[in-house]
Amino acid sequence: MQTVAILSDIHGNLQALEAVMSDLKRLGVDRIFCLGDLVGKGPNAVEVTDIVLQECDVIVRGNWDELVARIEDDMQFRWHADQLGKERVKRLSSLPFSYDCIISGRHIRMVHASPQSVYHRVQPWDPIEKRLGMFDFTSSLHEPLHPCQSPDIVIYGDIHQAYLQHIQGKTLLNCGSVGNPLDMTQASYVILEGEYGNVDQAPFSIQFRRVPYDIEQAVWAAEHTDIPGVKHYVRELRTGVYRGLQKSVDEG
Numbered sequence: 272m273q274t275v276a277i278l279s280d281i282h283g284n285l286q287a288l289e290a291v292m293s294d295l296k297r298l299g300v301d302r303i304f305c306l307g308d309l310v311g312k313g314p315n316a317v318e319v320t321d322i323v324l325q326e327c328d329v330i331v332r333g334n335w336d337e338l339v340a341r342i343e344d345d346m347q348f349r350w351h352a353d354q355l356g357k358e359r360v361k362r363l364s365s366l367p368f369s370y371d372c373i374i375s376g377r378h379i380r381m382v383h384a385s386p387q388s389v390y391h392r393v394q395p396w397d398p399i400e401k402r403l404g405m406f407d408f409t410s411s412l413h414e415p416l417h418p419c420q421s422p423d424i425v426i427y428g429d430i431h432q433a434y435l436q437h438i439q440g441k442t443l444l445n446c447g448s449v450g451n452p453l454d455m456t457q458a459s460y461v462i463l464e465g466e467y468g469n470v471d472q473a474p475f476s477i478q479f480r481r482v483p484y485d486i487e488q489a490v491w492a493a494e495h496t497d498i499p500g501v502k503h504y505v506r507e508l509r510t511g512v513y514r515g516l517q518k519s520v521d522e523g
Contacts, residue, residue: 272474273467274298275374277381277446278460279306279428280333281323283313283351284450284508285492287458288322290484291449300462304370306428307333307383309363311347312451312504313489314496316354319450320363331381331413332366333428334389340364347499367413371422375465376472380422384429386412393427395434395445406441426461431513433459433479444477451504456511457481 276295281288295303305327310316323330335351340360342348352360368389369382385391386409393405406421416422424442432454433447447459458481465475490505498504503514 272464273301273374275302275304275463275467276300276460277304277306277426277463278323278327278449279383279446280308280431280448281305281313281319281450282308282311282335282448283316283319284489285313285315285318286486286489287450287482287484288319290482291458291460292322292326294480294482298462302328302467304329304381305331306381306426306446307331307366307389308335308428309333310339310351310355311335312500312507314493314498316351317356317359320355320359324362329370329381330366331370331383332363332368332389333383336363336366337389350497350499368411369413369415371412371414371416372467373416373470374463374467375475376470377424377465377475378416378420378422379424379426379463380406380412380415381426382412384427386425389429392429394430395432395436399438402436402438402443403441405443433461435477435479442477447479451507453507453511453513455481456486456509457483 305323309320309323339348339352371380383389385393386407405425408418426444431448435444446461449458452459460480462478466473486508493501
């Protein structure tokens with residue numbers, strides 16, 4: 272049996288990433304996969320990118336990883352791109368779109384947001400047709416194992432909320448966010464356990480893990496920079512409430 276850790280959406284939060292990496296070291300996981308959005312929102316894009324590039328066996332591209340290379344006239348994206356430098360920006364923008372593997376006879380597909388696009392957002396409460404679309408084959412997929420057969424399990428990030436659903440014999444799960452969780456204020460990731468690369472059915476498990484970290488240290492790190500949007504980011508860290516919902520929560 273081997274263990275595979277699935278991380279996503281670190282968003283420049285070095286303190287959260289270090290806490291998760293310490294947890295992974297204690298557990299002795301065999302592989303670490305990252306589902307994108309290494310940067311954005313938080314101040315430590317450089318440190319986070321270097322750690323992930325060094326420690327992760329597989330990294331797929333998130334929307335922020337793509338946008339820092341594409342958008343030059345927005346202050347927020349420009350700030351992060353300037354911190355990263357040209358080589359890191361190029362490396363992030365060239366990451367693969369998806370990754371497929373077999374664990375204990377289960378075909379598993381990993382994407383950042385959906386097989387349609389890194390910008391195509393799928394929520395756990397969306398209509399079943401949209402959620403079933405997570406198992407579609409698209410031309411964007413990077414080296415899919417079975418183009419004519421949908422995967423058994425799809426794992427993604429993007430929405431910063433961890434969940435698992437069984438839908439018409441398929442399993443859809445979100446690993447949550449390491450650096451910007453929007454369901455509770457602890458770093459989130461997933462561990463898969465099974466026989467990696469084995470096409471035969473064998474024991475298999477999925478474990479969701481939540482890791483506490485020093486939120487106030489992450490807040491301090493952000494507030495001692497000139498990063499755009501720091502007030503919204505800090506409040507998300509402290510409350511786990513998405514910035515677009517913060518006003519309605521206050522009014523309620």
